[in-house]
Amino acid sequence: MLRTLLFLTFLCTCVCAQAQNTISPTDQDYQISIFFGGGSYYIDQEQATRLRDFLDGIPDIKGYEVEVQGHTDDIGNRDYNLRLSDYRTRSVKERLIAYPVPEGAIHLLPLGEDSPSFDNATWKGKLSNRRVDIIFRRVVI
Numbered sequence: 001m002l003r004t005l006l007f008l009t010f011l012c013t014c015v016c017a018q019a020q021n022t023i024s025p026t027d028q029d030y031q032i033s034i035f036f037g038g039g040s041y042y043i044d045q046e047q048a049t050r051l052r053d054f055l056d057g058i059p060d061i062k063g064y065e066v067e068v069q070g071h072t073d074d075i076g077n078r079d080y081n082l083r084l085s086d087y088r089t090r091s092v093k094e095r096l097i098a099y100p101v102p103e104g105a106i107h108l109l110p111l112g113e114d115s116p117s118f119d120n121a122t123w124k125g126k127l128s129n130r131r132v133d134i135i136f137r138r139v140v141i
Contacts, residue, residue, distance in 0.1 A: 030058050030136040034092060038075065038130060041087035043095060051092075051134075055099050062102055064136040068092050070110040071117070071133070073126035082112035085132075092132045 032054045034047045043051070055061065070085030070092075089108040097103050119125035 029138060030054070030064075031133060033131045033133050035127070036088055036130045036132070038073070038126075039084065040130075041084060041091045043091055048095065051095060052099070054134075055096075055101075058136060061099070061136075062105070063139055064101075064105065065139055066096060066101060066106045067133075067135045067137070068096070068106060068108050069115075069133040069135070070108070070112075071115065071129050071131050072113050073129045074113045074116070074120040075126065078112060078114075082110060082114075085112045086110035088132045092134060096134070 032051065034043060034051055036042070036047075037044075058064065068089045070087075070089035072081040072085050072088075074081070076084075086108070089110050093103075093106050093108060096106055113120070113129075116125070116129045118128040120129060
């Protein structure tokens with residue numbers, strides 16, 4: 001009887017602890033990638049629509065800090081690609097501010113060709129590296 005009681009107490013404690021660690025939709029991080037043409041920092045209509053739909057799905061958007069990471073493929077020299085990734089992050093920032101995301105919550109991180117997530121030795125990898133990653137991290141007070 002005592003063992004059963006102890007086991008039930010332990011089980012209830014585990015279930016309660018698990019319930020307290022549940023993340024509500026407003027506590028999660030959100031991420032999207034916006035893709036660009038080669039040598040371009042223009043956000044086309046398809047990508048603009050994807051971004052707006054993504055932003056519409058974030059509850060309490062003003063409760064997040066936003067990191068905008070700019071990437072390029074390895075075509076061109078390093079300085080050019082760093083500058084291009086900076087232009088890409090700035091074009092995304094303009095869209096975020098227009099949404100409106102508070103300007104002070106947006107942090108730009110142009111990375112150029114230095115942090116590829118895909119293999120630049122392949123055409124598909126190059127296309128995938130021409131992007132900006134937008135990461136919304138919940139501000140915890």
